[in-house]
Amino acid sequence: MPRNTVAGAGSAAGGEGGAPEPSSPVQKVWKPELYKLQLEAPAPCPLRCQRTLPLPPAKSTAAAVEANNAAGRLYGSEYHGLMGHLEAEQLLANARDGSYLVRLSPQSDGYYTLSLRYNKTPKNYKILHKPGVGHYLLGQDKRFDTVHDMVADGLINFHMQLHASPIIQQINQQTRNCYQQSPYMTLNGRKLRALSNEMGGKGAAAANPGSLEAATKSKGVEAEAKPKLEEETPLPALDPMPLVYEKLHHFKVHTFKGLNWCEFCANFLWGFTAQGVKCEACGFVAHTKCSELVPPKCVPDLKRIRGVFGTDLTTMVQLEPHHLIPFVVRRCVEEVEARGMLQEGIYRVSGFADEIEALKLALDRDGEKTDMSETTYGNVNVIAGTLKLYLRLLPVPLITFQAYPSFMAAGRNGKQAEQLQLMTEAVRHLPPAHYTCLQYMLEHLKRVASHYAVNKMNEHNLATVFAPTLIATPQHMTNLTEEIFMLSSLIAHCKTIFARN
Numbered sequence: 199m200p201r202n203t204v205a206g207a208g209s210a211a212g213g214e215g216g217a218p219e220p221s222s223p224v225q226k227v228w229k230p231e232l233y234k235l236q237l238e239a240p241a242p243c244p245l246r247c248q249r250t251l252p253l254p255p256a257k258s259t260a261a262a263v264e265a266n267n268a269a270g271r272l273y274g275s276e277y278h279g280l281m282g283h284l285e286a287e288q289l290l291a292n293a294r295d296g297s298y299l300v301r302l303s304p305q306s307d308g309y310y311t312l313s314l315r316y317n318k319t320p321k322n323y324k325i326l327h328k329p330g331v332g333h334y335l336l337g338q339d340k341r342f343d344t345v346h347d348m349v350a351d352g353l354i355n356f357h358m359q360l361h362a363s364p365i366i367q368q369i370n371q372q373t374r375n376c377y378q379q380s381p382y383m384t385l386n387g388r389k390l391r392a393l394s395n396e397m398g399g400k401g402a403a404a405a406n407p408g409s410l411e412a413a414t415k416s417k418g419v420e421a422e423a424k425p426k427l428e429e430e431t432p433l434p435a436l437d438p439m440p441l442v443y444e445k446l447h448h449f450k451v452h453t454f455k456g457l458n459w460c461e462f463c464a465n466f467l468w469g470f471t472a473q474g475v476k477c478e479a480c481g482f483v484a485h486t487k488c489s490e491l492v493p494p495k496c497v498p499d500l501k502r503i504r505g506v507f508g509t510d511l512t513t514m515v516q517l518e519p520h521h522l523i524p525f526v527v528r529r530c531v532e533e534v535e536a537r538g539m540l541q542e543g544i545y546r547v548s549g550f551a552d553e554i555e556a557l558k559l560a561l562d563r564d565g566e567k568t569d570m571s572e573t574t575y576g577n578v579n580v581i582a583g584t585l586k587l588y589l590r591l592l593p594v595p596l597i598t599f600q601a602y603p604s605f606m607a608a609g610r611n612g613k614q615a616e617q618l619q620l621m622t623e624a625v626r627h628l629p630p631a632h633y634t635c636l637q638y639m640l641e642h643l644k645r646v647a648s649h650y651a652v653n654k655m656n657e658h659n660l661a662t663v664f665a666p667t668l669i670a671t672p673q674h675m676t677n678l679t680e681e682i683f684m685l686s687s688l689i690a691h692c693k694t695i696f697a698r699n
Contacts, residue, residue, distance in 0.1 A: 505562020
């Protein structure tokens with residue numbers, strides 16, 4: 199099955215149980231290239247001072263002596279005291295890319311100098327520090343808790359400028375027409391339609407003057423809400439929002455914790471601080487450049503149902519400190535194991551697309567409290583399809599980009615004992631949230647395969663279905679024979695592999 203086939207989102211045909219999952223033109227939502235480039239950027243490496251710091255000149259004032267001592271306390275062992283740029287460059291010449299030190303330039307006037315090496319070239323920057331504000335470069339707005347974070351952010355930006363210019367150029371050449379195909383619309387189109395219908399009555403408009411209906415019928419309620427002129431070109435029919443609705447977004451520069459992607463262009467928000475902007479009203483996340491193209495259709499009510507689909511796995515686990523497994527995965531697996539283990543073609547047969555979308559909306563809106571009982575969702579393939587959709591929409595797949603080569607090398611080893619040992623080592627390359635969730639999923643799939651005589655889904659069949667969803671395969675790859683074999687082996691031997699860890 200091609201990597202770009204949507205797992206569990208195809209329309210079912212031919213009976214309540216659905217049909218074998220069809221191929222779909224819909225591709226994965228998020229683009230991984232900038233994220234992978236950030237992973238390849240050199241890591242910060244402080245050059246520790248190996249000498250006793252020279253005392254300030256004899257004529258130095260007490261204030262100058264104290265400032266020198268304070269710098270040593272502030273910057274730590276990477277502070278080299280009074281040092282000219284030639285001496286700093288000599289130190290960096292024999293160091294690897296990413297190495298840095300802090301020094302006091304002989305020409306300094308109230309600042310210190312950060313010297314670092316990137317692409318075999320030394321670079322020097324004036325840096326300052328304010329208590330309660332942080333470290334920052336002279337003349338720039340970004341603030342950092344540590345010099346290490348400042349260097350890490352700088353190295354990533356250097357790396358992007360050197361290697362990502364074609365992608366950044368594509369981002370800069372986008373038009374407003376990209377909005378309809380954006381991740382924002384892909385993930386939230388149904389929610390926007392639901393909100394539009396929910397708020398469409400007169401009663402809703404009266405009760406909620408900030409609603410869509412009120413914005414279209416009560417022009418005086420909100421200064422930003424105004425009807426469009428009739429002669430304007432109408433938006434495409436796919437737009438779930440009323441044509442007359444218009445409300446400006448309130449974008450502000452934002453420092454994102456964890457991994458985040460632009461909801462307009464689908465590319466990664468790179469860097470350590472001020473990576474992009476976020477609408478304070480509805481939560482729309484974007485690159486600063488992309489935010490200039492976002493139509494003025496802010497829907498504040500969307501913020502309460504932004505949900506979990508399309509959110510990075512590590513971020514999700516941090517939001518649920520009492521559970522190591524995201525609730526969507528946990529609830530879906532529990533339902534499948536309660537009433538789908540003997541269902542022929544479970545995970546291979548798709549549920550109805552509309553029902554999967556309805557359950558996705560419910561999980562985003564109601565979270566753990568979502569009713570997933572047989573009474574509400576009688577077709578268990580809808581539950582299975584929703585689980586596959588959740589895993590497919592992860593920005594970083596369960597088997598990550600970094601770990602993928604190790605898993606594939608293990609799968610190619612023909613000696614089973616060595617293969618299992620290599621797979622044991624490969625899973626150690628996964629972040630904790632991915633490690634735990636992968637173990638949970640593999641053990642679940644192993645239990646599904648144990649009922650092969652009835653459900654016709656053995657390890658290989660399950661691996662065929664899940665390989666495009668769980669594995670960070672290279673883009674445009676359609677032949678997943680090796681990935682399927684590797685995943686099949688992971689499922690078959692998951693108890694042994696994880697027991698060793």
